[in-house]
Amino acid sequence: MSIQIHTPASLPSNDNVPDNDYAFSIELAGTPWFTSKGAMIAYYGTVQFEPLSRTSLTGLVASQFSSPLYANDWVIAQGHGKLILGDRGFNINSYDLDDANLTIRASNLLAFEPGLALKQSIVPGFVTLLGTGKFLASSNGQVMFAEPPLRIDPQALVGWADCPSPSHHFDAGWMHNFLSAAAGFFGMASGEERQFDFTGAGTVLIQSSEKVIDDAHLLRHIESETQPLSQASLQQLHRSIGARLTQDGY
Amino acid sequence: MTMELVNSKVLKVGVQHGQTVTARKGSMLYYKGDVTFTPHSMGGGGGMPGFSGVAGMAGRMMQGEHVALMVAQGAGEVFYGLEGLYVEIIPLDGSSMLTVEADRLLAYEGHVQTSIVPLTSQGGIRGAVRGAMTGQGMFTTQVSGQGTVAVLSHGGCFPLQVGGYGGEVVVDPQAYVGHLGNITVDLSASVGFRDVVGRGSGEATQLKMSGQGTVWVQASEKKF
Numbered sequence: 001m002s003i004q005i006h007t008p009a010s011l012p013s014n015d016n017v018p019d020n021d022y023a024f025s026i027e028l029a030g031t032p033w034f035t036s037k038g039a040m041i042a043y044y045g046t047v048q049f050e051p052l053s054r055t056s057l058t059g060l061v062a063s064q065f066s067s068p069l070y071a072n073d074w075v076i077a078q079g080h081g082k083l084i085l086g087d088r089g090f091n092i093n094s095y096d097l098d099d100a101n102l103t104i105r106a107s108n109l110l111a112f113e114p115g116l117a118l119k120q121s122i123v124p125g126f127v128t129l130l131g132t133g134k135f136l137a138s139s140n141g142q143v144m145f146a147e148p149p150l151r152i153d154p155q156a157l158v159g160w161a162d163c164p165s166p167s168h169h170f171d172a173g174w175m176h177n178f179l180s181a182a183a184g185f186f187g188m189a190s191g192e193e194r195q196f197d198f199t200g201a202g203t204v205l206i207q208s209s210e211k212v213i214d215d216a217h218l219l220r221h222i223e224s225e226t227q228p229l230s231q232a233s234l235q236q237l238h239r240s241i242g243a244r245l246t247q248d249g250y
Numbered sequence: 251m252t253m254e255l256v257n258s259k260v261l262k263v264g265v266q267h268g269q270t271v272t273a274r275k276g277s278m279l280y281y282k283g284d285v286t287f288t289p290h291s292m293g294g295g296g297g298m299p300g301f302s303g304v305a306g307m308a309g310r311m312m313q314g315e316h317v318a319l320m321v322a323q324g325a326g327e328v329f330y331g332l333e334g335l336y337v338e339i340i341p342l343d344g345s346s347m348l349t350v351e352a353d354r355l356l357a358y359e360g361h362v363q364t365s366i367v368p369l370t371s372q373g374g375i376r377g378a379v380r381g382a383m384t385g386q387g388m389f390t391t392q393v394s395g396q397g398t399v400a401v402l403s404h405g406g407c408f409p410l411q412v413g414g415y416g417g418e419v420v421v422d423p424q425a426y427v428g429h430l431g432n433i434t435v436d437l438s439a440s441v442g443f444r445d446v447v448g449r450g451s452g453e454a455t456q457l458k459m460s461g462q463g464t465v466w467v468q469a470s471e472k473k474f
Contacts, residue, residue, distance in 0.1 A: 022469035086469030089405020
């Protein structure tokens, strides 16, 4: 029995590693890539990884990466060689944007070319890519594409392109119970009752599994959103979170 | 003995009389034919070539390299799989040793030898530092002899050539599965020492593999 051992020559240029949908091989030839920190699993050649805060390409970062919230999670990879990326054993696919925009869950975005600009989305835990270039996204299972109008479980949502931002939709029956029980705001558990509602023209990217990891990005986003709150509001938040923690038995 | 994959996560082993297969306890899914199972523990029985009894004992007890095993013998087919992890079959021709963590070993043919070695034996202090940095512990397992070994990974693993035309490969410590051949593993910090201390998993700590051989990497940073 023989096994096929990959060499820099046999690894593809900007495509999935043969027989493995979970690893992606990028050919680096001078042009830098933004890559998510920790996404690198191996590389051949000479590749440097520079944190955004201490890179030589400060101009590039200033113009293409406008999100202080995520700046610590990204590095610039540059040099020459083959760079292999992976993410939690998720499926990885590359997408091309041509003067377009796409919003994606921050923890599912792995890498993008500097032709694209990253901005923080208004929807917590998501980022928007604008411009022309290639980007890599990971998903739990193959990505499905669907057209609005549709309603989707927030956990199954990977991203959306060319359509207006979603709004929340709450199941009517659940709303009734919710109001009659007069449950507190933080009492609502993430289940089937809450969906994202997409309308208008565009494409929605959906992952086939609802399993998401503990999203550090989302937490940080919510934390940053609490800044404009007053002292009294913060205390109110403190109380309701405290009540929820007790209720959950922690 | 034959080892083949039923699918990417299930291994089928054909056993004949006089042959044994050693596998991780709890990984047997089902079997056909006349096969019996006996508990076994790694590091025992076959002895630890090249190491004194004390080192062997310490190795077995420390850092989770002690894994409960089951030996299957008889005639039939045994199917193995564990926690939905991917299985990779690695044939050993006897000329070089496979280095892999014990908890990544799913099954191996009875006549290959396993020994637990301290990381310090492959790279001095740097080996120990690597173990501490990557959370792999201070000990690792070496598999030698001629035969077939099945290794577990999260997200599927694939082999990369080290040396020859390819030159050096740099691997993320969390994505490292194991290596075969005469390879020197070095811990390198490419972004500067501050990042190594400060922000844990990033591209800060890397394993530089040089020499001649093959390294397997998995498409995930998940340790199991």
